[in-house]
Amino acid sequence: MGKIQFKAKFFGTKERKGQIKKQAEFVMAVSEDKVEDALRLQGWQTIHGLKIRKVE
Numbered sequence: 001m002g003k004i005q006f007k008a009k010f011f012g013t014k015e016r017k018g019q020i021k022k023q024a025e026f027v028m029a030v031s032e033d034k035v036e037d038a039l040r041l042q043g044w045q046t047i048h049g050l051k052i053r054k055v056e
Helices: 032-041
Strands: 004-013 021-029 046-054
Touching: 004 032, 021 032, 032 046
Parallel strands: none
Antiparallel strands: 004 021, 004 046
16 A cells, blocks of 8 residues: 655654744655654654644
């Protein structure tokens, strides 16, 4: 099964003590429940209020 492109909106930061700001990232993942893992691999330390939308 291929990867799907998702648009993830969340409040987060890549630095451990960084300022939490609203983020919008495009991420490739197999399914919605893998989106957070994919974001962690991109280096996001903190992820709050994650909203995911499939990109058509």
